[in-house]
Amino acid sequence: MTIVQLVFLLVAAGALFAALMVVLSKRLVHAALWLIVVLAGIAVLFVLLNAGFLAVVQVAVYIDAIAILIIIVVMLTQRAMGATKIQVNRNWWLALLTAVVLCVGLLALFNQMPALQSQAPTLEADAETLLDDLGVSLVDVNRFILPFEVASVLLLAALIGSIMIAWPRDSASEEERET
Amino acid sequence: MIPLSWYIIFAAILFCVGLYGALARRNALAILMGIELMLNATNVNLVAFWRYGTLAIRGQVFTLIVFAVAAAEAAVGLALIISIYRRRTTIAVDEINMMKW
Numbered sequence: 001m002t003i004v005q006l007v008f009l010l011v012a013a014g015a016l017f018a019a020l021m022v023v024l025s026k027r028l029v030h031a032a033l034w035l036i037v038v039l040a041g042i043a044v045l046f047v048l049l050n051a052g053f054l055a056v057v058q059v060a061v062y063i064d065a066i067a068i069l070i071i072i073v074v075m076l077t078q079r080a081m082g083a084t085k086i087q088v089n090r091n092w093w094l095a096l097l098t099a100v101v102l103c104v105g106l107l108a109l110f111n112q113m114p115a116l117q118s119q120a121p122t123l124e125a126d127a128e129t130l131l132d133d134l135g136v137s138l139v140d141v142n143r144f145i146l147p148f149e150v151a152s153v154l155l156l157a158a159l160i161g162s163i164m165i166a167w168p169r170d171s172a173s174e175e176e177r178e179t
Numbered sequence: 180m181i182p183l184s185w186y187i188i189f190a191a192i193l194f195c196v197g198l199y200g201a202l203a204r205r206n207a208l209a210i211l212m213g214i215e216l217m218l219n220a221t222n223v224n225l226v227a228f229w230r231y232g233t234l235a236i237r238g239q240v241f242t243l244i245v246f247a248v249a250a251a252e253a254a255v256g257l258a259l260i261i262s263i264y265r266r267r268t269t270i271a272v273d274e275i276n277m278m279k280w
Contacts, residue, residue, distance in 0.1 A: 008181050012189045019193055022212055023200030035212050038193075042219050045189075048181070049230045054242055058222075061246050066215065066253045073257045074208055077264045088203045089273055095202030103195035107188065116184040118231055133236050134243075144240045151247035158251030162258035168265065 008048055015041030026087055028078070032071045039063050050123060053131050186227035194220035207263070207270045211256050218249045 018037035025031045039062040046055035110116055123130065137143045193216060200213030222242050229238020264270050267277075 002180070005181055008185060012185070016189070016192055016196070019196040019216055022216060023196055023204065023209070028206060028208055031209060031212060035215065038216065039219065042223060045186070045223055046226055049186075049226050051226050051230070051239060051242075054222075054226060054239060057243065057246055061250055062215075062219070065250060069253060069257055070208065070212065070215075073260055076261065077208065077270050079268075087205060087209070089205050092203040095199050098202060099195040099199035102198065103192060106191040106195075110184060110187060110191070113184075113187075116187070117182050119180050119182060121231070121233070130236070134239050137236050137240060138243070147240070147244050151244050154251050155247055158254045162254040165255065166258040166261045 004048065008045070011041045011044045011048075015045075028074045029071065032067065032074050035070065036063055036067045039067060050127070050130075052127060053134060183227060183231045186223060190220040190223040190227070193217075193223070205271045205273055207256075207260050207272050207275075210272065211253065211260070214256075215249065215253070218245060218252075221245065 015038050018034045018041065021034040022031045022038060025034060039058060043055040043058040043063075046052070046058055125133070138148045139145055197213045197216030197220060200216060201210050202213075204210055204213065222245055225238050225242045225245065229236075229242075232238070260270055263275055267275060269275065
């Protein structure tokens with residue numbers, strides 16, 4: 001067993017344990033903090049897959065932005081659902097059954113994949129060339145500029161939409177009532 | 180070196196854990212966290228298939244688009260949760276029934 005395999009196994013086991021804690025822990029703040037552990041573990045996996053840029057994006061977008069946003073909203077809404085309330089719905093066993101059946105089915109299906117034991121081919125280009133290629137391909141007219149622009153528009157729409165949704169709509173009328 | 184199967188098995192288990200979280204939890208925020216876990220599992224798969232395949236840089240581009248979609252989804256989802264909390268002072272999904280007849 002090489003050292004890379006050992007790192008993978010440790011990180012994967014840690015990430016899976018943290019994922020279990022995300023879905024099982026009663027306190028939502030703890031769940032959000034465990035979520036950060038999962039996201040960091042996946043960033044390490046990206047590094048092992050020679051995708052260093054994606055690892056940095058994972059840290060910047062997921063851990064920095066999404067996880068912190070989730071923690072802030074958890075703190076804002078903590079009064080509504082403390083750890084004392086029941087955290088799972090009535091049909092939780094059905095959800096468990098679905099997840100287990102899907103997991104077993106997927107793992108059974110993997111036995112039929114011919115590429116399963118394949119090893120990673122050696123990269124022809126070094127990391128810098130790959131990163132250049134990724135950056136150019138996103139803005140190249142002949143390659144991925146359309147999905148890139150669609151993603152930009154989507155982000156803008158999500159920005160405006162979330163401001164509109166979270167805006168306190170009745171604040172004006174409430175102020176009138178108070179005066 | 181690491182065979183492809185390790186990444187796929189890891190992603191499959193992570194996806195199923197996220198699926199359980201999204202289906203079973205009552206708290207809307209916990210459901211959102213389950214969805215994030217599932218998105219991350221697909222991302223691991225996309226990058227692994229890029230690394231072990233011969234599809235040039237496409238896998239990474241795909242993953243970047245998924246990142247953007249996940250960010251948009253999280254922003255809108257959290258805004259919805261804040262808005263619902265303001266109106267109903269609850270974020271338990273089985274108590275949010277204003278659209279249920």
